[in-house]
Amino acid sequence: MSRHNNNNSREVKVCPLCISDLSASEYDFYPCPCGYQICSFCFERIISEFTKCCPLCRRPYDEDAVSRVGPQYRPVPVVRPPPEKKPEPSGFIISKKMVQIVGIPQRYLQTSLLIRRDYLGQYGVIKKIAIYSNEKIPFRKQILQGNSSVYVKFKSQYEANLCILSLNNFNLKGEQINASYALTEECSEALQNKNCSEKKTCLKVHKKNTPTKIQFTTEEVERKADRFINALRIDVPDHYQNYPKRSFGTSLFPPPRIIPPPNGNPHFLITNIFNSEDPTLLDLASFPDAIPLPLPVSQSRQLCSLIDGLGLDQR
Template identity: 30%
Template sequence: MSKQTEYYSEEEEFQCPLCMEEMDLSDRNFRPCPCGYQICRFCWHHIQENLNGLCPACRRVYSEQTIEFKPISAEELARIKNEKKQREREKKELEAMNRKHLSNMRVVQKNLVYVIGLSPKIANEEILRSHDYFGQYGKIAKIVVNRRNPPASTVPSTPPPQPSVGVYITYVRKEDAARAIAAVDGSNSDGKVLRASYGTTKYCTYYLRSMVCQNPNCMYLHEPGEEADSYTKEDLASV
């Protein structure tokens, strides 16, 4: 295998040392100086036309007679492209393997508040967003109402428990979520004690597959969460 072929097999991209731009395939076989110092043709032309015309490495005057340029054959071009595609495919597969375990993880979201014990009478997004309720703590990005059916009573004489709802409130700012939890947790509403805490979320399935998410309003995670805020589903179930 030639030295040039070995270099093409490396994972790092071939960059011009002057402009730091990736050299295209034709530039990779362009050697303007006998010393072997390679630059892209754009930088070589700039040195020739606007600077001193000297090789930045050995300070030899560039000459048209000493330029080495060997066009890449169709076979070599196809091989280089296939190698690049293979590296990209292997990289995606490795990322997917590294993210596979995250499908079982749940991450505490510091801008997501979960409240339980609310009366179904106010389980309306417009009401919950109002300044009389959760809107007073800050700007809300999203509200999801989770209607909870209370378990049937095993004692016939016991009055059935009053229905309640759980609500997920996503605030724009983490500070507002913290204020909401501090104010709501342990408070009373319609004769019931409310419980408020940070909510958890999971990783987007597109992220787990190393793909770009197609939903611009997706509320799931698209980047690694803090380790201290990450738990398995089993961890949460045992709390």
């Protein structure tokens, strides 16, 4: 025990047993290796009348300790090394499979609702989805600013593009919705070559050198370098607004437009747009390259008639 003496800069120590101040000769008297300090009077009483053990740790006292007044048993402060600093992400990454959406009204901000096929699920297969208030976003920086952000990770970049093209600048009941590629960063646990404990829900990057992830320095992000801005752009197909929309029924959000298959690959649209649902005859007639074969005879006849009526080449 100790207290401060106003008349002396030296700290006043008090015997914890008799509550008397320690004298100058007792100031460095530590009779037990555990560092429990008492006065010489209490020490003599314990040696002569009691158990001859330290009141704190019950270790037997050395009876000659009183003749060795000094710092021999003074407890040495334990110097603990500073906690190991976790490696911080060196920069930021644009993930072209992940979309950040702001502006969705609060009443619709439920992951179980947004993941449905008549909501965000109409744009593709959703691998992960999370909703964050502005102050709880786990990333150091965001592309878009808003009270709440929805982060959606799709199975492919194509599906993420559909979501952004459909939702960005969309007005929902007076609320402006904006969508963009998401800005993320490397997972701190992955940087330490550890398995992420929350990998099923963690939206940070766990793998390096993947083609859909482009890395930027903090300086590039803060000054909005041309390379950074260009990476956020999506190549919008010519006459995109004239493409027909593929609807999966009544939806809160605008349905994706049917983009012609690249290089005449018929499997592309079936996999990414129709999502195993049969396209309408108008869809098939508008884009014959996307016709899944074989078709039922009745549907084939109707399709041929529709193609003839539209003046399209069936090829």
